[in-house]
Every structure is written in structure tokens, then in C-alpha cells.
Amino acid sequence: MSDINLSDNPTSPILWRLISKAAPIIAGRDCIVKRRDPTAGGNGETSVNLEGVPVVAIAEDLQGDQLTATLLHELAHVKLHAAKMQRSSTELEPPGSDTKHKNRPEWELEADNQALEWVRYGMTNRDLNLPKDAGVLLALVGLYLEGANQ
Numbered sequence: 001m002s003d004i005n006l007s008d009n010p011t012s013p014i015l016w017r018l019i020s021k022a023a024p025i026i027a028g029r030d031c032i033v034k035r036r037d038p039t040a041g042g043n044g045e046t047s048v049n050l051e052g053v054p055v056v057a058i059a060e061d062l063q064g065d066q067l068t069a070t071l072l073h074e075l076a077h078v079k080l081h082a083a084k085m086q087r088s089s090t091e092l093e094p095p096g097s098d099t100k101h102k103n104r105p106e107w108e109l110e111a112d113n114q115a116l117e118w119v120r121y122g123m124t125n126r127d128l129n130l131p132k133d134a135g136v137l138l139a140l141v142g143l144y145l146e147g148a149n150q
């Protein structure tokens with residue numbers, strides 16, 4: 001059983017290729033994930049860019065389980081909330097530049113709940129021969145691709 005994560009090396013090119021392919025399938029809509037410190041601080045941030053595409057920023061100091069948890073929380077925002085977000089230039093603004101950002105508590109709760117559901121499904125159904133985060137993401141990809149074929 002693999003307890004290592006691809007994201008133990010957070011600059012792993014394989015990790016980010018996997019994330020960029022898996023994220024839109026898991027979130028259920030087109031999106032971009034970047035390893036970039038959020039404009040509002042914290043571990044992650046989801047915004048909708050000027051072209052209308054959701055953009056997830058994952059803080060550069062994250063790795064391992066914390067990176068996976070943050071990614072899934074932000075992808076939950078993409079799935080549940082991106083359609084309600086205004087387009088903005090957030091993805092182009094410097095990290096830490098948004099000092100007035102306020103989270104919506106109800107959105108955070110919904111994202112936490114969805115992320116927890118995904119983590120549970122992924123941990124239960126992952127391929128134990130793969131790095132943990134890769135196994136979790138691929139289990140979720142499998143879940144939604146199977147769903148699409150029914």
C-alpha cells in the first residue's frame with residue numbers, strides 16, 4: 001500500500017499534468033489549476049477569469065495530503081459556486097494583493113462537505129499501487145467517467 005504522494009514533490013511535472021487533466025472531470029466543468037500563491041492568502045483560491053473559465057490557485061508551499069485536500073476543496077468551489085462568481089482579473093493579480101477578501105461561510109461549508117465526500121470515495125476506491133494522491137484523483141476520474149457513460 002502506497003503512502004507516498006506525487007505531491008510530496010510539489011513541483012512534480014507528472015503531478016500537475018494529472019491535476020490539469022483530472023480537475024475538469026472531477027469538477028464537472030472546464031477549469032484551470034495553477035501552482036500559485038492566492039491573491040487573498042491562504043492555501044487555495046478559486047476565481048473566474050475574464051474569459052469565464054474557473055481558475056484555481058494552489059499555494060506553492062503545499063504538498064502531500066494538504067495539497068490534495070486543498071485541491072479538492074477548490075474543485076468543489078468550481079463545481080458548486082463558479083457559475084455564481086463574477087468574472088475578474090484575480091488570476092492576473094499579485095499573490096497577497098487582495099487584503100479585503102471575505103469568504104462566504106455557507107460556500108466554505110458546502111465546499112468542505114463536497115471535498116470530504118470526494119476524499120472518502122477516493123481513499124476507499126484508489127489503486128493501492130499508485131501514489132496516494134494519484135490514486136485518489138484517478139478514482140474520482142473513474143467515478144465521473146463511468147457516470148458519463150451510463
Ligand SMILES: [Zn+2]
Nearest residue numbers: 073077108111
Ligand atoms: Zn473555500
